[in-house]
Amino acid sequence: MMIAPIDAPRITLDDLKQEALADLTALGYPSAAWLSDLPRPDAAEIADAIIVGGGQSGVTIAAALKWDGLRHIRVLDSGAPGAEGPWLTFARMEELRTPKTQVGNEFNVINLSVRRWFETRYGQQAWADLSRIPRTDWKAYLDWYADVFEIAITNHCEVLDVAPEGDLIAVTTRLGGRIEKSLARTVVLATGYDGAGAWRVPALVSEALAPEKFDHTNGPVDFDALKGLRVGVLGHGASAFDNAIKALEAGAASVDLCFRRARLPRTNPHRAVETPGMMTHYPDLSETTRWDIARFFRSADQPPPVRSFETAMRLENFKLRPATPWLEVSQQADAIRVTTPEGILEFDHLLLATGMDVDLAVRPELKTIHDKVALWGERYTPKDGSADARLARFPYLDGFYGFIPKDPDETWVSRVFAFNSSSFVSHGPHSTSISGHKYAVPRLVRGVLRRLLLDREAVILPELEAYVSPDLPIPDDFETVVAEANRQSARSPETNKPTMRSGA
Known part of the structure; x- marks a missing residue:
């Protein structure tokens, strides 16, 4: 489907970028940095979060983490620049299947929305006539969105492993034929539909x-x-x-x-779960309900x-x-x-x-962690007649998309988050898809920030005691200034005389 851009637009996409940035600034973007540097000589090279995957989820998560005060974020993607995600590779549909009104990565900032982007490029009538967003336009919008937030993506970067290194996470990559290792406090796997295995x-x-x-x-x-x-x-x-x-x-x-x-x-049952209640609080449902919903989607399909x-x-x-x-x-x-x-x-x-086989072991980035994470088959016993070997192989994630370690001593496992198809049973059939971002990304971000806060709990009080940021312009000789002010007040008794009210 080809739509002709406006010949003489009222504003350009660059103008829209500036308007979006003005909106973000008015809403307090970005928050002040709140993580102190680690007491290490290489602290400047340690990322607050490394995001594996530069597609729609990766850039949205990076933008949200920046908004909440993280300054050291890296986004890695195996594709070429402009080829992140499936949109210009194996996605071959003409348009998205997500309704155009159920896109939620704009954080309620109108000038950041795909609607405003589309209207700027093609006109308001073109949006009104549109039934679904064209696939290639969606990718072009994502590239513009990443530019607004200045999200730099390291392309042609293959992630080979995610493993512990002391109190940090080491991400091993192959980039330009070189094997490199980067350190991070947290890692988010935004690896898409096949993130829990491989195409079958x-x-x-x-x-x-x-x-x-x-x-x-x-x-x-x-x-x-x-x-x-x-x-x-x-x-x-x-x-x-x-x-x-x-x-x-x-x-x-x-x-x-x-x-x-x-x-x-x-009938597409996905539309039935795209409600604020379901999408926001899905992980609060009982294990049995989530298991049975996953089984239903497996049988009903779409x-x-x-x-x-x-x-x-x-x-x-x-x-x-x-x-x-x-x-x-x-x-x-x-x-x-x-x-x-x-x-x-x-x-x-x-x-x-x-489709896809669920097999964490075949994912290169999960080489070290795949057998250390709790699985649904290990945490939940299905009621009679509802067993499902495929669902049992999905990881049992916490309420914020974090892996849960089988061994409680393997605490590093909980610093890795699976915002991909691994979340199918724990967080619902499509919480990480386009229509889920509005509700799921804030939950993921809360999980990352929560983990970062808990990891530095021991230094919170010492930092609080050492915190200095004077609100009052009090000089160092405060006592002398107070004493002099009191002497001046004593010489002028009229100053402290009570005021008589009318009629007293």
Whole structure:
């Protein structure tokens, strides 16, 4: 969807940036720094927080932490500049599925909002006519947002490990071919939908085919190479439909979209939990309620976006195949043969929209910590009939997205926060998504600040006793000044004579 920018805008995006900064200043941004330097020779190099991930969550969290007085924040991202998050990589939908009015990373500052950004670029009528925010515009807005808050992102930075180093956290990275280690007081993992594991390729595919014969839809796909090929898609969600559309637009001979269900889901249950009460206080719900909600979302799932569904159904050579699970896959001389309950299907290439496996051990940044964090399967015993092995592998997070150590002596674990898909059971099905930021980011920030405060509890009283910031302009010879003032008062008794009221 192409929208033409305004030819002669009343204000530019740079003007809007200045207006947003003026609003922030009027609201007290940023708060005064309140963390004292650590008593170490390398204190200046120690970050208050390192945020792993420079996408929508990473930049919003960085902005909120800056607002609350943290000055030493680093944001690391493995992508190239401008390619943070999925928006210009494997996200292939035309528009967001989040309603345009449920975006909440602007902290109630109107000139910081995506609406004001969009109206500045395209006009008020364009926003009024808009049903959903275009994907590429959302990314452009996030880049502008990061610029407003002067958030510097270290790109091409692969995080290899997060581990303890004394009272701090060491983050090991590969940057420009060099292995480096950075120290931080806290770490936030804003690593997105696959932050709790890795994209899943079913074994019946990976064990039967050469890697060049299939792609996961949440990774790089060479769509040009699909021209003239018969493509099979497994899955029924947004990613399945978006990749099917891209394949046909690139010239694929045909696309068959197969899924196990007899019908596509029609209702999106995510909309039902996007209420202030649920999104703000979800972790206060009982373990049983949160577990059962997670099980419900696993079974109910959600439909593909309406626009993606309608676009795919209008395309020639697209075929929707419900009730078509893949039972067996094999490579034949001239085709990939897929066995289904209805018979054999033949393809030249497969696209797998099969989601994510929950497995903390496969995440490189969790190499040290993955077996030290409490899991739901270890903390909660499901009632009869509600066991779920996949949900049991999710980490059991505290009320602020912090990991909880299995061993209470491993206190460093609680200084690492998982603001990603790891929070699915503990904090709800999409608290870290766009519509959840308004409620979830403040909770995460409270957790980081709480941890920083508790870590320095022993120095609070000594710092308070040493605090000097005179409010009164009292000279050092205070007693002399007071004595002289009293003598002057004694010489002038009229000064202290009571005032007679009228009629007394």
